[in-house]
Amino acid sequence: MDTCVTTNAPERFTPNRASLGSGEQEIIAESRKLKEVLCQAEMVAATNCTVIIQGDTGTGKELIAGFIHQRSPRRQQALIKINCAAIPLGLLESELFGHERGAFTGAMAQRLGRFELADKGSLFLDEVGDIPMELQPKLLRVLQEQEFERLGGTRTIQTNVRLIAATHRNLAQMVEKGTFRPDLFYRLSVFPITVPALRDRPEDIPHLVWHYTNTYARQFNRQIESIPVAAMESMVNYSWPGNIRELQNFIERAVILSRGSVLDPPVRELIRLNHQVPVEPITLRDMERAHILRTLEKTNGQLASAAVLLGIPRSTLFYRIRRLGIVLPNHKSGKATA
Secondary structure, X not given: OXXXXXXXXXXXXXXXXXOOOOOOOOEEOXXXXXHHHHXXXXXXXXXXXXXXXXXXXXXXXXXXXXXHHHOOOOOOOOEEXXXXXXXXXXXXXXXXXXXXXXXXXXXXXXXXXXXXXXXXXXXXXXXXXXXXXXXHHHHHHHHHHOEEEOEOOOOXXXXXXXXXXXXXXXXXXXXXXXXXXXXXXXXXXXEEEEOOOHHHOHHHHHHHHHHHHHHHHHHOOOOOOEXXXXXXXXXXXXXXXXXHHHHHHHHHXXXXXXXXXXXXXXHHHHHHHXXXXXXXXXXXXXXXXXXXXXXXXXXXXXXHHHHHHHOOOHHXXXXXXXXXXXXXXXXXXXXXXX
């Protein structure tokens, strides 16, 4: 029988939570990196400063935006959200700034845009890096002047909006390539916050696993009381390229598959996927060092044999071993065996 951890035994599985208020999701933060992010968010929340939240897809950037809004002086007003990547190019301007009747074919009535709806509150622009170049000057103007015109209109509308933007793109690289305006980039980057990927904060994974296990157990009317230690270790060691969103979906599936009181996650799937995830690039020095170490392991530390396998003189191999700081097994002094 596998060893299990129960829901009430280890205190280390009791999540630290940052409540977002009634009806909102919670941010579970045990890792130092995510706690630092929340500390930054807490500090900037009390201001009207524009915030740009950066991070991989699925890391919870929208939750951080909600965290900032709920701790701001504008929390009694609306937090209006829009995903710029999900709106067709021809409709994004209307979604952001509204339009007048007859502004374009199909505009049968006046419509208020998100900047108008968010007046005195906050506006969350998700995937701001997807805003097309031709629309970026209008966004820059409303950020600087707090005014705009509806599409097809002539009346200037004043707005009082606190902007929180998010992107998984590297905006600085986009500026260099000419696909994002530098003046807009600097205007958005007043207070940047980077949300770490889940693989960079493994301390949070057990708490997230329990959080979603309990959430879906209630939803599906299951009684899950423990998780096998081996399964938890597999989930902690997995790289989670889809971040929290992938973990959430995985736990939902695991709860559905579980028949008893023990969570039965399909960890074999994680092992298979882990081998398919491309590894991070490493330096040539690291590659050379790893290759020499593997060869020395095959030859039990015999330099002459290793040099033959590597196709280099023994003196060259000895030089590279010293340069790379390799200590041979059973030769702590670093002296090689002929």
